[in-house]
Amino acid sequence: MHGLEFDVAHLLAGSLVLASFMMLYQDRLSALLNVYAAHAIVLALSVTWQAFVQHAPHLYVTASIALVFKAIVIPVALHRIIVRLGIHREIETTFGVGLTMIGGIGLVALSMVVMLRVTPTADALAREDLAFALSVVLLGLLIMVTRRNAVSQVVGFMSLENGLVLAATGAKGMPLVVEISVAFSVLIAFIVIGIFLFRIRERFDSVDVQALDRFRGERR
Amino acid sequence: MIAPALILVAVLLALAPAGMALSGIARGPAILYGACLMVATALCAIALSSLLDPAHPVSSITLPIGLPWIGAQFRIDPLAAFFLAVVNFGGAAASLFALGYGAHETSPGRVLPFYPAYLAGMNVVVLASDAFSFLVAWEFMSLSSWALVVSHHREAENVRAGYVYLLMASFGTLALLLAFGVLAGASGHYDFDSIRAARPVGQMASLVMLLALLGAGSKAGLVPLHAWLPLAHPAAPSHVSALMSGVMTKVAVYGFVRIVFDLLGPSEWWWSMLLLAVGGPSAAMGVLYALMQRDIKRVLAYSTIENIGIVFAGLGLALAFKAEGMDLVAALAFTAALLHVFNHAVFKSLLFFGAGSVLNATGARDMEKLGGLIHRMPQTAFALLVGCVAISALPPFNGFVSEWLTFQAILLSPQLPAWGLKLIIPAVGGLLALAAALAAACFVKLYGVSFLGRARTALAAEAQETDRFSLAAMFVLAALCLAAGIFPAFFIDALDGVSKSMVGTSMPHQASLAWLTIVPIAEGRSSYNGLLVFAFGLLSGSIASLAIHRLASDRVRRAPAWDCGYPDPDVAIQYTASSFSQPIRRVFGTLLFSVREIGEMPPPGSSRPARLTVEMHDLIWETLYAPIGSAISFATERVNVLQFLTIRRYLALVFSALVLLLLVLAL
Known part of the structure; x- marks a missing residue:
């Protein structure tokens, strides 16, 4: 493993984690979507670098899928959705930013400890990659848990999926079919969730999931 | 021999969907049961031919079904052949009985599809030679019999029986699943040959044995795992009750023998003590419960527990x-x-058929509503009498032979060097003797109250003799009870191969001895000649009856009987089922059932009738099952809150579970 290859891969994966942190404290929806687009671009770069390093041309396909769908199509579509829903200026009240950030740091530390402990025999690049990927997945889950708005929960889910793709490309030899099917499943999930957003909105005049809970007669 | 057997099982499976189509046709039940009869008879023939042919004891096959990398393995060895014979003999008899009985079925659509499936399930359990096929077939058998138990689902009692049965069957399968998991070990070979090659030892072997006892014992109905049995067996249609009691409990015994005698290696010293300590009390408790019942089918179900106890005590002695x-x-x-497995399958089926005939003729299962049926249904009464004598272990019928052989083994226990066994085996022998005596009392009560005396209700007074198919089934079984009783040597010799393959040796050859005597150990010690006992009984009985008819007055007179001071001989003054068992209830009841009898006499001068209230408790249910049940419902009510969380809380729950698991991994 050349020093440069490792360093660049490390840098890109680290930037992905950083982008996840940026998403964690964005309380405005349109800003959140922009950060998500940046997240996807970093992912595409990281996958391209892996393709180059591993001499695996099929990973270029994965990278372009990530770039086209996740960095362009989905953010644009979500932007249009929130504009049509009229919530693009909405400010979400999340938990305190400091608290969430500390939780996120804890999660990153946890995933480092876990991954470095359970994969001592693996390739160094794959190890680092997996540790960062797990951090991105956990941060995605944290975003989903701390948000009330359905759109931001969708974004959390998408960033979680980016973490999965990062893990998959870090491990050598994943077939292209799996990548494509994952990409399609995300697209379909996106479509379904988009439709649901409008249905929820139609029914409750809001995409705040609290409204659903109120409808179910739950106390908060 | 395995290939034709599997083809026949496949035919049974194919009959299950055919049963759905046939249930709409008037002659449908007859066609289906006729087909089942033929298939079961053919399977029984296959089983007997491989049991009695010592040249080709084992035949096996691997089919590419089931788990993809293992396939399904099937095998006939002597043990499987014996149980295959028992299963299919019972199946054939039940199908013959059902040719007549099934015509009375009110909802054939709920019985016909499941009946052949149930038979097929039991066959596959016996034929399976890998853990996966065994467990699938076991669960298939449980579920199809459950469907038959709740076939008359309008009665609340049956639904409850089905519920309890389903729970206990799941518990039993879980125990067996774990047993096979331990047997397979870390290497994970699930076929029996690999398990035999790498047997677990020490505590792992003991764990397997305990799990097998729980799993097979709950299906067989060992006390205290029997709770479902007296509920479920009577709830099914009578021919299915016969199969469940007579055959399915035997499949459970097969599972236990297969695991403990075949798949596990040499036993630990305490296994046999455990088996004896479970078997003996099961026998005694089963028959005591049976004595307390008034419902004919429930008496028979409890008596199954007794007989299973005897079988397990025998297995414990063997270990x-x-x-x-x-x-x-x-x-x-x-x-x-x-031999007791076979005998019980024969006479318990016979008794359930008789109970079914009585149920059809009178619509009543409660003995207190019957009486005097010997006049209305003489042939059923005769066949049932044979069954009652056989199950009471009286010579010259078959029940006596197997229990006598068990006692021969018990009497040899002083030769054992282990002190624990020296103490426990005579105690178990005492319990078995007690059970045999109480079983006789129990069946005197069943027969006497239902068939003798005078009819207690109009239904019993107008009962009609049952149809010829049912009678044929009962008489075939009754004849077999007698045949196995007076020619036991042939039946014992047929088991040589099984015994050789499971305990390493077999009993000395019996059929070659003079006068068909059986000598289990040595001539000087003990011998039994069923033929002689039969001939003597027949001869002395004939002479006595001849003498009475010749020497006493041969004129039949009809005169008022002495009325014991009762001017109004009502049918209600006859002995009832409860009054017959009252002395035994007094002796054992206070301790085992915490019986309380409250007699309430009216004051002098009052015309109010006196009342006797008997309060009984099923202590095993109340101390074991009820607390578990309430603990589970308490816990589920607490956990029920989880059903009504918000989406974010669900996400948070998943998230925190993930983080927690990662933390466990990290620390």
């Missing part, structure tokens, strides 16, 4: 003697247990 190297006695005890 004990085997562990001490007394192979010949081990073979004796093992053969006795297997």
Whole structure:
């Protein structure tokens, strides 16, 4: 493993984690979507670098899928959705930013400890990659848990999926079919969730999931 | 021999969907049961031919179904052949009985599809030679019999029986699943050959044995795992009750023998003590419960628990003697247990058929509503009498032979070097003797109250003799009870191969002895000649009846009987089922059922009738099952909150579970 290859891969994966942190404290929806687009671009770069390093041309396909769908199509579509829903200026009240950030740091530390402990025999690049990927997945889950708005929960889910793709490309030899099917499943999930957003909105005049809970007669 | 057997099982499976189509047709039940009868008879023939052919004891096949990398393995060895014969003999008899009985079925669509499936399930359990096929077939058998138990689902009692049965069956399958998991070990080979090659030892082997006892014992109905049995067996249609009691409990015994005698290696010293300590009390408790019942089918179901107790006690003896190297006695005890398996399958089926005929003729299962049926249904009464005598272990019928052989093994226990066994085996012998005596009382009560005396209700007074198919089934079984009783040597010799393959040796050859005597150990010690007993009984009985008819007045007079001071001989003054068992209830009841009898006499001068209230408790249910049930419902009510969380809380729950698991991994 050349020093440069490792360093660049490390840098890109680290930037992905950083982008996840940026998403964690964005309380405005349109800003959140922009950060998500940046997240996807970093992912595409990281996958391209892996393709180059591993001499695996099929990973270029994965990278372009990530770039086209996740960095362009989905953010644009979500932007249009929130504009049509009229919530693009909405400010979400999340938990305190400091608290969430500390939780996120804890999660990153946890995933480092876990991954470095359970994969001592693996390739160094794959190890680092997996540790960062797990951090991105956990941060995605944290975003989903701390948000009330359905759109931001969708974004959390998408960033979680980016973490999965990062893990998959870090491990050598994943077939292209799996990548494509994952990409399609995300697209379909996106479509379904988009439709649901409008249905929820139609029914409750809001995409705040609290409204659903109120409808179910739950106390908060 | 395995290929034709599997083809026939496939035919049974194919009959299940055919049953759905046939249930709409008037002659549908007859066609289906006729087909089942033929298939079961053919399977029984296959089983007997491989049991009696010592040249080709084992035949196996691997089919590419089931788990993709293992396939399904099937095998007939002597043990499987014996149980296959029992299963299919019972199946054939039940199908013959159902040719007549099934015509009375009110909702054939709920019985016909499941009946052949149930038969097929039991066959596959016996034929399976890998853990996966075994467990699938076991669960298939449980579920199809559950469907038959709740076939008359309008009665709340049946639904409850089905519920309890389903729970206990799941519990039993879980235990067996774990047992096979331990047997497979870390290498994870699930076929029986690999398990035999790498047997677990020490505590793992003991764990397997305990799990097998729980799993098979709950299906067989060992006390205290029996709770479902007296509920479920009577709830099914009578021919299915016969199969469940007579055959399915035997499939459970097969599962236990297969795991403990075949798949596990040499036993630990305490296994036999555990088996004996479970078997003996099961026998005694089963028959005591049976004595307290008034419902004919429930009496029969409880009596099944008694007989299973005897079988397990026999298996325990076999393990004990085997562990001490007394192979010949081990073979004796093992053969006795297997012979009792066969005998019980025969007479319990016969008795359930009789109960079904009575139920059809009168619509009543409660003995207190019957009476005097010997006049209305003389042939059923005769066949049932044979069954009652056989199950009471009276010579010259078959029940006596197997219990006598068990006692022969018990009487050899002083030769055992282990002190614990020396103490426990005579105690178990006492319990078995008690159970045999109480069983006789129980069946005197069943027969006397239902068939003798005078009819207690109009239904019983107008009962009609049952149809010829049912009678044929009962008489075939009754004849077999007698045949196995007076020619036991042939039946014992047929079990030689099984005994050889499971305990290493077999009993000495019996059929070659003079006058068909059976000598389990040595001539000087004990011998039994069923033919002689039969001939003597027949002769002395004939002479006595001849003498009475010749020497006493041969004129039949009809005169008012002495009325014991009752001017109004009402049918209600006859002995009732409860009054017959009252002395026994007084002796054992206070301790075992915490019986309280409250007699309430009216004051002098009052015309109010006196009342006797009997309060009984099923202590096993109340101390074991009820607390578990309430603990589970308490816990589920607490956990129920989780059903009504918000989406974010669900996400948070998943998230925190993930983080927690990662933390466990990290620390």
